[in-house]
Amino acid sequence: MATKIVLALVISLLAYAATGAEENLRPCRSSAEQCRLQRLRTLEPTRRIQSEGGLTEIWDPSEDELQCAGVAAIRNTLQPNSLFLPGFHPAPLLVYIEQGEGLMGLSHPGCPETYESESQRELSRRRSFSRSRAGGSQEQEQRERRSDHHQKVHRFRQGDILAIPAGAVHWCYNDGNEELVAFAVMDLNNQANQLDLNFRSFFLAGGEPRQEGQRGERGTSRQRGMENFQSLFSGFSEELLAEAYDIPINIARRLQEDESRRGIIVRCQDEMRRMIRPDEEREDQERRWTINGEEENGVEETICTTRFRHNMNTLCESDIVSRQAGRIHLVNQHKLPILRFLDLSAEKGRLFPNAIYTPHWSMTDHRIVYVLRGDAQVQIVDNHGNTVFNDRVNRGQMFVIPQFYAVTTRVGNEGFEYVSMKTSGQPMKSPMAGYTSVIRAMPIDVLVNSYRMSPREAQDLKYNRGHQSFLLSSGRSSASP
Amino acid sequence: MATKIVLALVISLLAYAATGAEENLRPCRSSAEQCRLQRLRTLEPTRRIQSEGGLTEIWDPSEDELQCAGVAAIRNTLQPNSLFLPGFHPAPLLVYIEQGEGLMGLSHPGCPETYESESQRELSRRRSFSRSRAGGSQEQEQRERRSDHHQKVHRFRQGDILAIPAGAVHWCYNDGNEELVAFAVMDLNNQANQLDLNFRSFFLAGGEPRQEGQRGERGTSRQRGMENFQSLFSGFSEELLAEAYDIPINIARRLQEDESRRGIIVRCQDEMRRMIRPDEEREDQERRWTINGEEENGVEETICTTRFRHNMNTLCESDIVSRQAGRIHLVNQHKLPILRFLDLSAEKGRLFPNAIYTPHWSMTDHRIVYVLRGDAQVQIVDNHGNTVFNDRVNRGQMFVIPQFYAVTTRVGNEGFEYVSMKTSGQPMKSPMAGYTSVIRAMPIDVLVNSYRMSPREAQDLKYNRGHQSFLLSSGRSSASP
Amino acid sequence: MATKIVLALVISLLAYAATGAEENLRPCRSSAEQCRLQRLRTLEPTRRIQSEGGLTEIWDPSEDELQCAGVAAIRNTLQPNSLFLPGFHPAPLLVYIEQGEGLMGLSHPGCPETYESESQRELSRRRSFSRSRAGGSQEQEQRERRSDHHQKVHRFRQGDILAIPAGAVHWCYNDGNEELVAFAVMDLNNQANQLDLNFRSFFLAGGEPRQEGQRGERGTSRQRGMENFQSLFSGFSEELLAEAYDIPINIARRLQEDESRRGIIVRCQDEMRRMIRPDEEREDQERRWTINGEEENGVEETICTTRFRHNMNTLCESDIVSRQAGRIHLVNQHKLPILRFLDLSAEKGRLFPNAIYTPHWSMTDHRIVYVLRGDAQVQIVDNHGNTVFNDRVNRGQMFVIPQFYAVTTRVGNEGFEYVSMKTSGQPMKSPMAGYTSVIRAMPIDVLVNSYRMSPREAQDLKYNRGHQSFLLSSGRSSASP
Missing domain, CATH: 2.60.120.10 (Jelly Rolls)
Structure with a gap:
């Protein structure tokens, strides 16, 4: 007993x-709109989007089961040294890393850029100038301009669950030696989503390649599956972007369109050596410590320091x-x-x-x-x-x-x-x-x-x-x- | 003033x-899908299901009023010594006991079986063997097998409101001398229900009698009223059930079908004498004490000891x-x-x-x-x-x-x-x-x-x-x- | 950094x-039913209701944008010395005062009538009788009958946001010298609203004037825009009202119908001199103090003393x-x-x-x-x-x-x-x-x-x-x- x-x-x-x-x-x-569940089926992805650096497979969101559950499902495969372009979703996402490892950035407006690195240019510059010359405030300013600050970067590997809030920009980079495979479920019926239950993705870069065959496939698929990935920037006028970022108009144009149509996963030119990566071992140690020591009460954590990853x-x-x-x-x-x-x-x-x-x-x-x-x-x-x-x-x-x-x-x-x-x-x-x-x-x-x-x-x-x-x-x- | x-x-x-x-x-x-309320009406139940031990009356869930309110309504009448078979609902239920009295079981997964009784066989056995012989661990084991442990059983009587959470298995037994009449409202638009707003019931035993007249009636009624009560067990294969419970296949078959079609309320063979019943007077006393002493703060209560009953x-x-x-x-x-x-x-x-x-x-x-x-x-x-x-x-x-x-x-x-x-x-x-x-x-x-x-x-x-x-x-x- | x-x-x-x-x-x-947002538009009000004391303009609630956002929008213009008649809405309302100033009453059932004034009759009576005569309990009772108690009245002016909960009766009075213009958004998809997402208003007095032209306009407008403002009292039988208020039947009839069809904004006969108005300066001072002193924790405020106004x-x-x-x-x-x-x-x-x-x-x-x-x-x-x-x-x-x-x-x-x-x-x-x-x-x-x-x-x-x-x-x- x-x-x-x-x-x-x-x-x-x-x-x-x-x-x-x-x-x-x-x-x-809220409850589902309609659950027609006389016969459930084993589901496989019905739509494939081939990008330069990998493959995106999408389950048909108009399936009765998915509509009843109010979710969408996606599987992404990233080649080594490829980047899943930055974007966000209108609903929270749970991602399971089926294979491989990589880095994820998850940006929150207002959170400080706590990762500081030096750019390559700075590195080469340092070689030619002695450090003793630095010190003046103008020099300081210039140096700050060239070193790079960015928000936390998260290491993940096979077996991890990643939790991504609605509307939060995230990107993923496969820095491993094998393909990175990630299965994701998007909870469209979540209270965070005030749009309807259609599957949507918002990208800040890239754009879906418009292949002939695929266009036809889209034409026959039902409305709900017809999401077409394009960058948000392509909808703004280039003059406005140039002014908003205070950059020349030819760079603003770079934000908008990607004529090579590399898709939403791109191959990287070099191996992102400038970016600071988390010391993995210490991160894990820290996590284990907080769990055992019961230091983790969900209150003292702010959104800027919260954990998004759990190894299963x-x-x-x-x-x-x-x-x-x-x-x-x-x-x-x-x-x-x-x-x-x-x-x-x-x-x-x-x-x-x-x-x-x-x-x-x-x-x-x-x-x-x-x-x-x-x-x-x-x-x-x-x-x-x-x-x-x-x-x-x-x-x-x-x-x-x-x-x-x-x-x-x-x-x-x-x-x-x-x-x-x-x-x-x-x-x-x-x-x-x-x-x-x-x-x-x-x-x-x-x-x-x-x-x-x-x-x-x-x-x-x-x-x-x-x-x-x-x-x-x-x-x-x-x-x- | x-x-x-x-x-x-x-x-x-x-x-x-x-x-x-x-x-x-x-x-x-969430707000209602559509409230067509030009003309409200007095509603009476439109569907009657006669079971062996009583009557189930269901208000037509497709009535505009009920659809706007997002609820379903049912009235059950149990004959003396009859059992409303165990089952659960996809939404919380409020039940008012219009007449009679009885016992309710409400099972929660993970809650301990705090009611301990001895089975009849054990009782008769005790008469023939002296108690001094017991003591060995094997004997202990056997004795435990024969005494019965079960979760809390709740006494209710006329004037009570019973609150039943979504997905929680419950059964009711009329151990009084008169008919037990219970009016229930199921809150389909509750956040606990992630299925759609259709009326559903999940039973663990029994099954609706398939009478000719009633089949016709169902055929003409609208879709939303067409709930057909059958046991969940009837959908599993008998081999799997036999293995899951580690029982012979002929007993597994007993779980699945009820060929006599006794319905969802059955007459009991004996008067459930083995089952432990709550000492009613003490239960009420305790409740009154906690209310007056303000000991009841809703926090110290776990789901296993919470009250589900209030006398109106x-x-x-x-x-x-x-x-x-x-x-x-x-x-x-x-x-x-x-x-x-x-x-x-x-x-x-x-x-x-x-x-x-x-x-x-x-x-x-x-x-x-x-x-x-x-x-x-x-x-x-x-x-x-x-x-x-x-x-x-x-x-x-x-x-x-x-x-x-x-x-x-x-x-x-x-x-x-x-x-x-x-x-x-x-x-x-x-x-x-x-x-x-x-x-x-x-x-x-x-x-x-x-x-x-x-x-x-x-x-x-x-x-x-x-x-x-x-x-x-x-x-x-x-x-x- | x-x-x-x-x-x-x-x-x-x-x-x-x-x-x-x-x-x-x-x-x-909950998420929107459907967001058809291929093309957003600048919206202007499509329906105008001219009342005796002002104008009500309503944006067409069937516009795709408003349906996706689950809101309705209204603009009211009150002439000086005009009263927006008491009523309530099935969803919370945010009001921005675009121009002018006025008084708002917001009634909560159970909140005490903390504003006490003396009626005009009492004032004139006091002149003829010496105060020394008062003192007997019957006299006291009569005096109480003639002085007026009412719930808090809120002063608002240009630049204010007013927050009005669902189902709470409110009225507005323009006691300034210029037109009072108020823009309001009603959040129909709010959890407080268990009716559907149609735009509704419940009035306790008045009634929309039935002009010929307007009737035609309503006939052609789509269903969702067809709200027709009428007093709740007009649906009750006059006998029942007379008895409920314990008043003669001819006064009960006064509650029900407004044959002159003054609409939902009426011109006042005198300038509401009997009503107690808040001392504005002190109210503002108090508010500022609580904000700076961080005395405001949202817990010590009850619904009867909460603030509904914020100056932008x-x-x-x-x-x-x-x-x-x-x-x-x-x-x-x-x-x-x-x-x-x-x-x-x-x-x-x-x-x-x-x-x-x-x-x-x-x-x-x-x-x-x-x-x-x-x-x-x-x-x-x-x-x-x-x-x-x-x-x-x-x-x-x-x-x-x-x-x-x-x-x-x-x-x-x-x-x-x-x-x-x-x-x-x-x-x-x-x-x-x-x-x-x-x-x-x-x-x-x-x-x-x-x-x-x-x-x-x-x-x-x-x-x-x-x-x-x-x-x-x-x-x-x-x-x-």
Whole structure:
């Protein structure tokens, strides 16, 4: 009993919502316009945009599942030494780094430029002049002009979740040796978005290449999928830009158009050596320290110093661990405070071959599940008891589990690895089998009468799974006495 | 003057919203899709589902009033010794117990099973074996297997309001001697519901009987009323269920289908003697103690120990009392803290014959009014000054008062008793006549010029009702001097 | 650097959202139904309602911009000694006083009538009777009947923003010598409104004059603009009103209809001399004191004593000041706490000739901009890089800047003065040029690769505007070294 209470408390703190005092702080979200979910499908991206430095794949936002969940999904692949151009989105974004590593800039208006570097010109200049000459205020000014200050740059690598607020400019640079693959979900139905639920992206540079074939594809695709990426600057008059930045008009023109149509991911000319990169090890150390020392209360952090990144592969932070069945790692607003404001969270699971994810439903959120490795048989059931989804899902595929719909997963022979994005900052699941299930919570009398079984059978139903919860090991155990 | 300030303070605390610091904690709710309210009607349930153990009546969710308010309404009648099968809803539910008494289970994932009982088998076993033999850990294990643990069971009786969160499994059992009648409103437009506004129910057992006549009826009813109650289990494959629960496949089949089609309310085989019931007297005592001792702050309560029940008949907790006109009992988030999270509240009124409920509008919520006894003439006026409702309402009928619409009620000769469910956890009304009315708040000069009356007439308009507020006694008083 | 940090902090506190701990208190707002914004337009009112004492002009609520922003806009002109009749709206209102001054009553149910005056009759009576005769309780009662008590009356004048909660009755009286002109935006998509997004007004007196021409005009206008102002009282039966107020039926009839059809603004018979007016000077002094002394924490204020008024012309409270380019005055929830509950804010700008408002987007809100004086060239760009708005705007015109759309303004030769209403209580802008811009926040390497420019050009782009932020002075500065 005591074990159970402790387990319940731990699970409550980690995985479930503290539905008590904190729930009133939960941001709001309106109900979907229409959920036509007679038949759910495994979804793959339908639109591909080839840029100079990589590939952008977009799931069709007009799919019924995505419209019900109010989200859009994108996968970006960046070649080494390529830059995803700066831009922003009208809704918060959760990004999972499937492969590779890189650097992300996330700009906030009003935050100071705390990263200071020296430009190459300054470096070469320093070689020819002795440092003793510096000191006069004019010299100081010139030096400041040539050294570069910029806002914080964040290192990320495979297994990271990145949380990006609505309207915040961000860019990504692949400084690794392999392709960088990032899967992202945009929460269009978020309260931060006061525009409609159409998928939109706002770029500050670049522009989508206008290829013949692709134009045709766009023509036939439905309205909601027709987003065409172009730079915001191209809509302003060049005279106004020149004056706003106090630059010559030929440079202003450079802001506006990119005649080579390199797309939204560009190959970099050199390897961005001027830019200061975070000392990774120290950043991680610091983070771990604040978590363990409970120094992190979400209040003392301002938006300028908040964390946007959480690694989902850290073994010691797994929330559900079963030696027989696998592990689950959750990240919610308690682990990554920015998620409270974005009202989103994520889960990464690594399930062993033939394990079963207990039948359950989500009380709080839609889930967008993206398969990372292996395969599994997934069954989703609606309120009429219909099996609306019963597919084998594989790597690179995505499916949506609507709120309240019951789901269970049986892992294949290779194991199963997935990441799921959830439309709530405080997600809560209700399991149907196992130690923390609703069946276990009910009196035997209720089970006996609900299912017309004997008290003995009802006891088996309640207790046969013993202390297993969420992740159930495969194979029938020995019969109970 | 001082009386008025005190009255204002008391009313503010009890009946009105503390629009100050607490309002920012109010959960959110989006505006209705479309409110076509040229003509409101008295509504009666249009669909009847006969189950083995009782009757379910559903108001047509496609009615304009219900769609504008974003709610659905249901009435369940349970025979004695019958069980409303376990299930949950995609939105919070407020239930009023119109008649009878019973037990409710409300399961929360992660909450401990704090009710411990011994199964019948254990009881009979104990008779044959002496207790001294027990002691070994294997024996202990076996004993634990046979005694039953379950989550808290709540006693409710006539006059209670029950608050049920979205996605939380609940069941009800009529252990009384008379029929149990419960009227429920489901708040589909609540932020807890991320599905669309269609009426849905998710059951863990049972299934709606498929009768011929009823099938036809469903075919002709509009889409939104076509909810068909079936168990979630029937959508999973029986092999998967057998494995998930670690039970033989023939018992798993028992979870799935109910070939006898007993419906969603079943007659119980015995009287659920194994189940532990709460000691009612002590529960009530405890509740009263915490209220008076102000020990209840909504923070120290976790979701596992929170109260879900409030009795609306307790005379000493009435909020508005008039010797001539009747009494009104309100329950909002201050009295029942769970209502803060559900963003719902309720009011029960017991008005004397010929009393008048002052003309007023709600500043915060739609109201769904259900008539319990007697009759009254109700007038509702829209923003164009049109009388959109002017009906005599009787027992068992329901009507909707849209937010901001002005309404007044004149009780018939038999008196009038009603319960109304409100789509706000902190409801606030603005009366048009009486001590706390907007007319009284305005300077006489404004009344004189607004209504082209003499200052004397304006004074009569403001002051003739004296200290009466909300509930106005019948019959013209003697003329004022 | 330090300057910048301080500037950043100051700006964060004043103009930007404290996206940290406070954001979770932000009221919610759902996304727009549909934003068809291929082409934005300068909007002028399309419907005119002439009342006895003034003119009401309404912008067509079916305009795409207004539907996307979820707002309605109205301009009222009151003749001297005229009264805008008491009524309320189903959504919060922000009002800007463009010209003149007056008195506003804002009634809250339950708030005490703290303004006490003596009626004229009482005044004349006092002359004939000596005061020494008073003293008996009956006499006291009579005296109380004749003196008038009413709720607080607020003085407002040109340059004020008034914030009016949903459902709160308010009236306005022009006691000045010139016309009173008020521009108002109603936030229909606010969480306070549970009706649909149609424009509605609820009046307690008066009624729109039914002229022939106007009736025809209404017939051709689209549904959403067809609001017809009539008194709520006209929908109740006169018997019921007579009884509710305990007044003779002929006075009750006076509440209901206004056969002369004076409209919703009436000319007053005398100059409302009976009504107590606030001592203006002391009110202002008090307000300033609480702001400087930081006594104002939003908690100790109850709804009965809260401030609803903020003057936008007070020079010493400007938030952005540039000697070359002008000043901007913001009012958000930190300056006027009631805005936290209304989830609205406002900005007033007074820009010098030829100044530039930096290209920027709003991260949090739609803006409804109303031109007060002068003219400016405004460019608005959408996510496809299309110039959706490129017009010269003039006095009395209105335009909408959708959330996330980039906008820049170039002031004409006469200067430019505007007020803009924002659909967020904590608005945040992201500038594209200047000291706090996203361009400045990015490393030079990112700019070099994004825009294919030399490091030298990227430095010019980042630093040429020096310390200027938001408001940019006109004319090219001397070239940088």
